[in-house]
Amino acid sequence: MVVNRMLGRFLPPDRRLNPAALAWIVVVIAAIGMLAIESSIAVSVYGAPVALAFGLSLIHVGTMPLSMLRPLFGAILSSFVCAALPLIVSPAIVSHTSGGTWPWMVPALITQVFVVLIIGLRAHWGIALSAVLGSIGGSVLAVVLGRWLLDHRPSESPVINIMIYACVAGGIYVAAVVVQQGQLIRSQLLQEKENTAEEHSKRVTIEERARIARELHDIVAHSMSIINIQASSAPFRHPGVDAEVAKEFEDISTSARTALTEMRGLLSVLRNDEASSELAPQPKLSDVEALVDQARQAGVHVTLERSGEPVEPQLRESTGLAGYRIIQEALSNAIRHARNSDIAIRIRCGGGSVWISVTNTRGDGPTAAAQSESHRGQGLVGMRERAGSVGGEIRSGRTISGGFEVEAVLPLSLTEPTADDRQELT
Incomplete structure (x- = not known):
């Protein structure tokens, strides 16, 4: 976020960097830089063959962008490279000169820490943990194979070297998982807030519609009452009407009373226990x-x-x-x-x-x-x-x-x- 805000100052307002695109840019640049450093140090300091050093370093740093797309594949491939890369160095250099930084060369350690960080931020915590344990297991396997099969005779310093890597990678793993879980919790809270706001909006709309329905019901009920009264009293207000007309008025009155009964049943459904204040005449x-x-x-x-x-x-x-x-x-x-x-x-x-x-x-x-x-x-x-x-x-x-x-x-x-x-x- 900080890097995005810094770079955003130099871009037009309508061309801000997407966080996902910015993450890809950072990972690719870091991979290119670590490829140059890791391969050159493996050749110049550890005496590794140029072709093998460049090839394994390319695969190792390639697991960084690979972890962005397929975290599990990135964890597996990086663990294999962690086992193979220490075996290509010169035995003499391992035994005498650089025993303190073997099997983990500093550039390889930094690259693997980047891999753990990427997987920890983007994948399930179990996949990130597999990347940590797999890389530790790969380095232990490299020490065993180098000592008994390839005649590497280093001192006891590889144990310290592996422990240093384990502490650094473990700390990065914990930090990445904490950040990822925090982001997950914030996104869930935001989603719940949006769902609550949507439900509240729907509830308010339904309540308003129910209130309108109740008020319109009262108006219709009042009109039907007037029709009932007028139809019932018409034969008395207009003496001399024939029996057929009186019967028609009686039918109108009966229909109005039936409608009022049904409307009152509907009213009992629309109203609630707290709606007594709405029984007053509606305003005009x-x-x-x-x-x-x-x-x-x-x-x-x-x-x-x-x-x-x-x-x-x-x-x-x-x-x-x-x-x-x-x-x-x-x-x-x-x-x-x-x-x-x-x-x-x-x-x-x-x-x-x-x-x-x-x-x-x-x-x-x-x-x-x-x-x-x-x-x-x-x-x-x-x-x-x-x-x-x-x-x-x-x-x-x-x-x-x-x-x-x-x-x-x-x-x-x-x-x-x-x-x-x-x-x-x-």
């Missing part, structure tokens, strides 16, 4: 004045403007409820996300639709509670659900001056918004 668009007065009493700078034709005489209850909830949510969002802002609410009726606009200025920024919210945008989702439930449309976004605006077009009838209404939203 005419109740916006009371909502604005409450906001003003709390110190909010809000204005309300009505224009166009009278709204209430031709407004459906569901549309009035949706309009009230949209204004309520937009006003709440403005208060939470733009402190001390000026909020303007405009309601206009005409052309078969109700046009609602809630606009706020930039203000002093969000409140502390709004800044700590981990799930944002649910209010906008709810407003879109409200508008869609009555066949309306909604648009929201930033204004040129830095504020925020919510606009909604709700049809007075069950038809879709007109083309002129859609034009106002674009």
Whole structure:
């Protein structure tokens, strides 16, 4: 990460290095450098044949990029090289000059430590452990074969040399495994956080839809009650109707009562034990004045403007409820996300639709509670659900001056918004 940030300063913002690509670059450069050092020291210091020294060194450093792709193959191949490389050195040099650094030449030790580090960071800890134990076993095998078969007669220093390598490789192994497990834990926590946020978003959406369904249910139930009362009382309010008409009114009343019974059964499913506060009459668009007065009493700078034709005489209850909830949510969002802002609410009726606009200025920024919210945008989702439930449309976004605006077009009838209404939203 540090190297990536350092190199990123010299690159355009849209051409940052990918961490995987950066890792490959580092590994390839390290492999090329260790090939030159390991082969040259094996020839010049340890008297190894040039061809064998270069070939085995090439295979050894090649296990570094190989471990990036196939960690298990890299561990196996490097262990074989660790057993073969000490056997090509000159016996005289091993016996007299460099016994202290045999069977592990310093460049070979560094290369193998790199292999262990790469496997420890990219593979299962068991594969990395096999690379450590395999390389130790390979060096022990080289000492045994060199002493009894190839007449290498070093002192007891190879034991110390192998122990030094074991300590270095073991420490690197532990560090690599700790880093890898830490990254794994962080990725799992991040995934769980994303899953929790997604589940919360779904739950909020479902709860909002259930609330809309309950409120629409109340409206329909109220309308069915009116139909029942009107049909039941029609023969008494209009004396002299013939028996056939009275029978038709009775059938209408019976159908309305049946529908009410079924609706009450649905209501018992939609409502929960904590929904007693929702049994009160649902608000209407005419109740916006009371909502604005409450906001003003709390110190909010809000204005309300009505224009166009009278709204209430031709407004459906569901549309009035949706309009009230949209204004309520937009006003709440403005208060939470733009402190001390000026909020303007405009309601206009005409052309078969109700046009609602809630606009706020930039203000002093969000409140502390709004800044700590981990799930944002649910209010906008709810407003879109409200508008869609009555066949309306909604648009929201930033204004040129830095504020925020919510606009909604709700049809007075069950038809879709007109083309002129859609034009106002674009």
